[in-house]
Amino acid sequence: MPEIVGWVWLVVLLPFFGFLANGLLSFVAPRAKTAVSVVGVGVLVASFGLAAGIFGGLLGHSDGAPFILTFWHWIPVGDLQVDVAFQVDQLSAVMLLVVTGVGMLIHIFSVGYMREDDGYARYFAYLNLFVFFMLVLVLGANFPILFVGWEGVGLCSYLLIGFWYTEKVNADAGKKAFIMNRIGDFGFLIAMFLIFKTTGTLVFTEVFGLAPETFAVDGPTITAITLFLFLGCTGKSAQIPLYTWLPDAMAGPTPVSALIHAATMVTAGVYLIARTNVLFAMAPLSSAVVAIVGAVTALWAASIALKQWDIKKVLAYSTISQLGYMFLGVGVGAVASGIFHLVTHAFFKALLFLGSGSVIHAMHRAYSATDRHEDAQDMRNMGGLRRWMPWTAGVMWIATLAIAGIPGFSGFFSKDEILAMTFARGHDEVLYYVLWGVGTLASLMTAFYMTRMMLYTFHGPNRTGERERDHLHEAPWVMTAPLLVLAAGSVLGGLLNLPHVLPFHGWLTEWFAPVTGLGEFYRAEMHLEAGTEWSLLGLATLIAAVGIFVAVRFLRPAKLQPAAEAPEETGFGKVLFRKYYIDELYDLVIVRPLVWLSDRVLWRGVDVGAIDGAGVDGSARLARGIGAIGSWLQTGQVGTYIFIFVIGVVVLLRAVSGP
Amino acid sequence: MLLGPALGVSAILFSLGVAGVLLRRNVIIIFMCIELMLNAANLAFVAFAQQLGPEGQVIVFFVMAVAAAEAAVGLAIILAIFRHRQTVDLGDINLLRG
Numbered sequence: 001m002p003e004i005v006g007w008v009w010l011v012v013l014l015p016f017f018g019f020l021a022n023g024l025l026s027f028v029a030p031r032a033k034t035a036v037s038v039v040g041v042g043v044l045v046a047s048f049g050l051a052a053g054i055f056g057g058l059l060g061h062s063d064g065a066p067f068i069l070t071f072w073h074w075i076p077v078g079d080l081q082v083d084v085a086f087q088v089d090q091l092s093a094v095m096l097l098v099v100t101g102v103g104m105l106i107h108i109f110s111v112g113y114m115r116e117d118d119g120y121a122r123y124f125a126y127l128n129l130f131v132f133f134m135l136v137l138v139l140g141a142n143f144p145i146l147f148v149g150w151e152g153v154g155l156c157s158y159l160l161i162g163f164w165y166t167e168k169v170n171a172d173a174g175k176k177a178f179i180m181n182r183i184g185d186f187g188f189l190i191a192m193f194l195i196f197k198t199t200g201t202l203v204f205t206e207v208f209g210l211a212p213e214t215f216a217v218d219g220p221t222i223t224a225i226t227l228f229l230f231l232g233c234t235g236k237s238a239q240i241p242l243y244t245w246l247p248d249a250m251a252g253p254t255p256v257s258a259l260i261h262a263a264t265m266v267t268a269g270v271y272l273i274a275r276t277n278v279l280f281a282m283a284p285l286s287s288a289v290v291a292i293v294g295a296v297t298a299l300w301a302a303s304i305a306l307k308q309w310d311i312k313k314v315l316a317y318s319t320i321s322q323l324g325y326m327f328l329g330v331g332v333g334a335v336a337s338g339i340f341h342l343v344t345h346a347f348f349k350a351l352l353f354l355g356s357g358s359v360i361h362a363m364h365r366a367y368s369a370t371d372r373h374e375d376a377q378d379m380r381n382m383g384g385l386r387r388w389m390p391w392t393a394g395v396m397w398i399a400t401l402a403i404a405g406i407p408g409f410s411g412f413f414s415k416d417e418i419l420a421m422t423f424a425r426g427h428d429e430v431l432y433y434v435l436w437g438v439g440t441l442a443s444l445m446t447a448f449y450m451t452r453m454m455l456y457t458f459h460g461p462n463r464t465g466e467r468e469r470d471h472l473h474e475a476p477w478v479m480t481a482p483l484l485v486l487a488a489g490s491v492l493g494g495l496l497n498l499p500h501v502l503p504f505h506g507w508l509t510e511w512f513a514p515v516t517g518l519g520e521f522y523r524a525e526m527h528l529e530a531g532t533e534w535s536l537l538g539l540a541t542l543i544a545a546v547g548i549f550v551a552v553r554f555l556r557p558a559k560l561q562p563a564a565e566a567p568e569e570t571g572f573g574k575v576l577f578r579k580y581y582i583d584e585l586y587d588l589v590i591v592r593p594l595v596w597l598s599d600r601v602l603w604r605g606v607d608v609g610a611i612d613g614a615g616v617d618g619s620a621r622l623a624r625g626i627g628a629i630g631s632w633l634q635t636g637q638v639g640t641y642i643f644i645f646v647i648g649v650v651v652l653l654r655a656v657s658g659p
Numbered sequence: 660m661l662l663g664p665a666l667g668v669s670a671i672l673f674s675l676g677v678a679g680v681l682l683r684r685n686v687i688i689i690f691m692c693i694e695l696m697l698n699a700a701n702l703a704f705v706a707f708a709q710q711l712g713p714e715g716q717v718i719v720f721f722v723m724a725v726a727a728a729e730a731a732v733g734l735a736i737i738l739a740i741f742r743h744r745q746t747v748d749l750g751d752i753n754l755l756r757g
Contacts, residue, residue, distance in 0.1 A: 638749050643681055 064514025184235015233269030254357030281519030291331025298324030410493030447547020460557025
């Protein structure tokens with residue numbers, strides 16, 4: 001084992017120390033913003049440096065076996081032996097780099113973005129804590145440790161969504177995210193129980209080792225386990241049917257949306273499936289479900305993004321859509337492609353969110369400078385911002401081209417690879433041709449809605465307002481510098497895993513071979529002729545170009561009116577704007593009956609009626625009744641007492657003296 | 660030797676005492692009936708002492724001493740109650756009733 005891998009505990013503990021220090025500062029010295037910045041960003045920089053070292057150590061290590069570092073026994077109960085242990089292998093090393101790297105950039109950005117916020121120290125404490133839990137999640141060597149991280153990031157997500165908790169909307173959004181994740185976690189827990197019941201262990205390496213002899217391929221047990229695991233993933237990674245919390249989660253500060261709700265936490269579900277790819281490979285039915293849900297989510301969310309006006313909502317639905325691609329990838333068995341898209345998406349989506357953050361920052365300052373209360377996130381209030389924010393506009397265009405899938409940018413390679421793999425599976429099962437079509441249609445929409453967002457935000461005439469215009473400025477360098485680094489990643493990230501037809505191809509696929517190799521035996525062969533691959537690449541390029549062209553040709557930023565004066569949406573556009581009324585549907589079908597049940601039956605019926613009435617008040621009434629009988633005996637007349645006393649003596653004497 | 664008749668007298672005296680305590684309402688009478696029960700017990704002790712040795716007679720002296728002390732305290736209480744309420748009828752004395 002390379003010596004540096006032994007230091008992985010420090011990568012995890014550093015952010016935790018940051019959390020403790022900043023948490024303390026938030027109480028004793030909330031104004032000490034310099035100290036908070038140094039600690040908050042410093043621990044991430046150190047963590048990233050060490051993570052890079054570990055990755056380097058792993059690079060020089062040819063034998064693919066994972067390193068398990070056990071620290072102490074956590075739950076030693078009979079057959080259940082759970083250790084606090086980390087697993088360092090190819091997959092967790094890549095995730096380690098993404099989490100600490102993107103996390104570090106977003107921490108730096110936050111220094112500028114949150115500078116004027118009163119909760120500065122609290123914010124960095126939460127953000128550090130999030131990174132800590134995320135690292136626990138990706139490093140855990142068994143299911144319970146992964147679950148600790150899984151729940152921990154959920155907690156931090158809740159805390160940061162409701163960061164500005166004085167407004168009820170934000171607090172509600174936090175609760176919504178937390179509760180919807182609970183539904184998914186229920187599935188995760190059931191899956192863990194089933195795994196322990198069948199294999200008798202929860203350690204990754206042991207479970208995957210035992211899987212081939214324990215489970216029948218495509219059997220009911222393995223299908224149930226993987227479907228329950230996937231239920232957990234739909235909650236955490238915002239897939240149909242549990243996706244509605246993610247758009248609401250945009251209530252949090254924008255860097256949080258970039259870190260938690262785009263780059264890292266929401267990809268935990270993809271990571272989980274990649275981690276347990278052996279189990280999914282043995283359950284073709286579950287894998288098909290994953291692929292179908294992924295593809296449908298990609299199209300569904302992309303179509304909603306077409307009609308959103310809030311710049312962050314567009315990006316939120318875009319994130320859901322891109323997560324759908326990742327699930328399509330791991331669902332068809334292209335685990336490396338799914339993770340590849342995860343990595344490139346972390347770059348360009350973090351960039352888009354941070355860019356939108358700096359737009360919102362500028363808009364917000366302009367409006368507060370003139371004391372006007374308009375929506376700083378509504379694109380109808382923007383327009384032409386590239387004149388004031390050339391850097392932000394430039395890097396966001398790079399990210400847009402990447403996500404739209406223009407050749408040369410990272411998103412092109414990762415998305416195309418997933419679609420190509422899906423297409424390759426279509427040779428055996430027609431279902432996958434359909435999924436490929438769905439994915440391609442979604443990528444057409446992606447190109448369109450991203451271009452639409454860019455046009456409305458940065459091009460055309462400005463609609464912010466006459467007086468506000470003078471207060472629009474580019475963000476400070478501490479915010480633009482991370483954007484430039486992410487832009488470089490968005491351009492170059494594709495080199496990690498080039499298509500087969502190009503030289504130096506498939507580095508990431510080979511790198512992940514030790515992780516994905518176990519399941520390889522159960523997967524269908526995915527092979528494409530060079531000609532087919534070229535035509536798919538060409539088609540993907542054409543789709544992206546058409547999407548962008550249509551947006552540029554037919555959208556009229558000049559005709560747009562500010563949000564306050566804009567006309568109401570009509571027809572199908574309104575259905576899209578209202579997100580297919582899914583929130584209303586959930587409210588009608590689930591929330592209202594549940595509230596009714598809680599209110600009428602559980603509260604007024606069970607609690608007030610049964611527990612209070614029969615239980616609490618009832619026992620009091622019973623005691624009082626018995627007391628009434630007792631007090632009737634107590635006449636206060638000495639004579640009565642003596643009479644009873646004598647009777648008692650006689651009875652006792654009779655009893656003692658025998659028959 | 661005469662144990663049976665002696666115990667019979669004792670039992671009759673005791674029952675009279677009990678009946679008096681139960682039926683009479685005058686505190687003085689009840690008090691005297693208690694004394695009567697004590698003396699019935701004394702008679703039984705003496706009767707048994709004839710056969711079983713002098714311990715019974717010793718107990719009788721203890722009982723007499725205790726009865727004397729009890730009489731002093733008891734009469735004092737009765738006197739206090741009478742001064743307070745102008746009555747010695749138990750039916751009127753029911754302070755114990757809650």
